[in-house]
Amino acid sequence: AQSVTQPDARVTVSEGASLQLRCKYSYSATPYLFWYVQYPRQGLQLLLKYYSGDPVVQGVNGFEAEFSKSNSSFHLRKASVHWSDSAVYFCAVSHNTGYQNFYFGKGTSLTVIP
Amino acid sequence: GGIIxxxxKFLIGQEGQKLTLKCQQNFNHDTMYWYRQDSGKGLRLIYYSITENDLQKGDLSEGYDASREKKSSFSLTVTSAQKNEMAVFLCASSIIQALSYEQYFGPGTRLTVL
Structure with a gap:
């Protein structure tokens, strides 16, 4: 079965600290991987995506993620977080045929303490 | 750019009531989606539509109907609202073309059933 696991429901870090949010996936086909962010009372916004090539992809606002085929992971990182990064982060996996095959993790709620 | x-934004209904949620997009995207977001459960697909007048059921379609009469709009109907139900319904759209499978999301409709 296809699935996405975000093992940490909540993460709290201090402003200026580094961040890693974990994502593991189980997918039978070659995956397309995404990280979305949801700010309070808003929809989801795309942070970054991975289709192929360099396993480290850069996104908006200093975020990056690294794809690991051997570990079935796509962890999100940021070198120095800001209080405005407080939000819920969703990892998602899709297939190269698009349409229905989008699977989301349950999300990680990030709180950045000033 | 476009917008969904x-x-x-907020919908309050009574138990057993039929409720309709509407979504409009000006991306000119072919495919549109309805997701239900419950706290701690991530996003679950209710319905999607590949093009106008097309409807496909997702994992959570029971209790819902959908309608796609125009390319730019996609409606979702809760056929019989359940008491104490609270959720956010997110509409999304995407265009399926080479290296561009991400979904774009609207801000959501928050449903409360009394």
């Missing part, structure tokens, strides 16, 4: 508009 969802109406209403």
């Amino acid at each position: 508009t969802q109406t209403p």
